[in-house]
Amino acid sequence: MTLRDRINAVFGAETLPLLAFLALVFLAFSLATPLFLTGANLRSMAFQLPVLGLLTLAMLVPILSGGLNLAIIYQANISGLALAWVLIQFGGPDAGIGAFVLGAALAMLAGAASGAVMGAVVAYVGAHPILVSLAMMIFLQGLGEFLTRGGDISGFPDFMNVLGHGSLVGIPVPMIVFLLAAIVWHVMLKRTRHGFSVYMVGSNIRASEYSGLNTRRTLVMIYAISGIICAIAGIVMAARFNSVRVGHGEALLLVTVLACFLGGIDPFGGFGRVLPVVLALIILQALSSGLNLIGANQHLSVAVWGLFLIAVMALRRAGGWRRDRRRKGA
Template identity: 80%
Template sequence: MSAFDRLNARLGRETLPLLAFAVFVFAAFSLATPLFLTGRNLSSMAFQMPVLGLLTLAMMVPILSGGLNLAIIFQANLSGLTLAWVLIQFGGPEAGVGAFLLGCLAAIAVGATSGALMGAVVAYVGAHPILVSLAMMIFLRGLGEFLTRGGDISGFPEFLGVIGHGNVMGIPVPLLVFGLAALVWHIMLTRTRHGFSVYMIGSNIEASEYSGLHTKRTLMLIYTISGIICAVAGILMLTRFNSVRVGHGEALLLVTVLACFLGGVDPFGGFGRVLPVVLALVILQMLSSGLNLIGANQHLSTAVWGLFLIAVMALRWLGGRLRYGTGRD
């Protein structure tokens, strides 16, 4: 085995092609507009990507298990509403760090509870994850609209801006949060028994049961963890925008699925790695920012994302044909 093959096997077969494409996109937009390489634009991308990245991680693990979590946006929003409510109870703009920490714990509890309920129904009732998560999405959206009457909640302590807009040694705090979450996801999927169980369930849940894995417990934990990372995304959104709204970020739902598939996550479960998904997120962010800088219509980026997915699938199919042959004599 060559050094290239060993590197490709270690990083994942999707990583190197995505890395090459990321370099190509970066170079193309750098040549297309001088604004792309400015510190302001790079900083803007670094602040924009983390929320989408956290929501993508929340979507990734259910897909790896052969399921789906359509409720991620509203889990994040309701968790953000929970934090907002706690802050308001402690004085709103005058609330202290203790109130914020208490609100974060409450927000994470809401995200975890909603995820655990979905996981319990999927695991013990046997309902399809799409139907279960769709029902949870509708419930959380309706609950949020009822609690807020469809409006925004704002007016929070100024120190929250440090989380949403601050830097540590020049690195945006939201990017650090996402980087830490991605590292935890990588370790969880590659170094823990739970990660092994996730892949096994996604590959063949019946075989996993016969092999002695606690599939029901694992499924419940999968959706619970997904809910927790949604809560983190909701907290980050509140600190970024200094407001909470139930429908905030609805357009990101399908983008998270797109990022997972671009990153090589098998839509039927059982295969996928964190690093290629992170690279896919970087590419999507560069495409969005680059097209905006060259004056393209804001809706064009969505079309380009779709074309990019089609191109990637075509290249994977072609690569498979070239590597393994046509199967004909």
């Protein structure tokens, strides 16, 4: 087995092409502007990426199972509202660590509960995940608007700034949270029974049922865990923005799907790894930051992301066509 085959077996076939493209992006923007490789820009990227990264992890597992979670943004926001409500009850800016821990626990409970409800409807009713998550998205949006009357909730304790803007040994705290979550996701998918069940359900849910797998419990857990990671994203957003609003992060929904597909997640489920998705996130963030530094319109990055996705799908299709021809020739 060659070194490339070993890397593909451990990290996925998408890893090497994504690493090459990441190096190309960094080289191109470093030549285009001297500001790209500065510590300030890299630090800014490291602070911006984690929220999108956490939401992408929340989207990743439902897609692996052959579904989708369109409610991730509003699950994050409603979880942030739960945290904010507890902090306000305990004095807002004067709330202590205990209040924050209680609020974070309530936030995760809110995220897990909303996810479990979606998973239960998908598993026991048989409704399509897109429709179920869309209904949950609309419900949470309306509930959040009702609770906040369309405004913001702000006035949090100063120690929350550490979670949103602090650093540990030079690494932004939000990035540490994201990297820890990504490691946990990798271990869960590759080393646990639940991870094996996720891939089985995504590959063929009927065959999984016939093999004795409890697919209903697996689906409920998939969406509940997705809700928990949404809650963590909501907590980080609250610390980053020092406020909670129902509309925070609305533009990130489709970007999370884009990152999953760029990272090699099969849109029909059953195949994909965490590391290529993390690399895809870094590429998307580098493209956004680089285009901003060279003075491009901020909406141009979205167009570039779309073109990049089309190019990746075309290359992937061409690679599959070549492999098929080789097999036929053999």
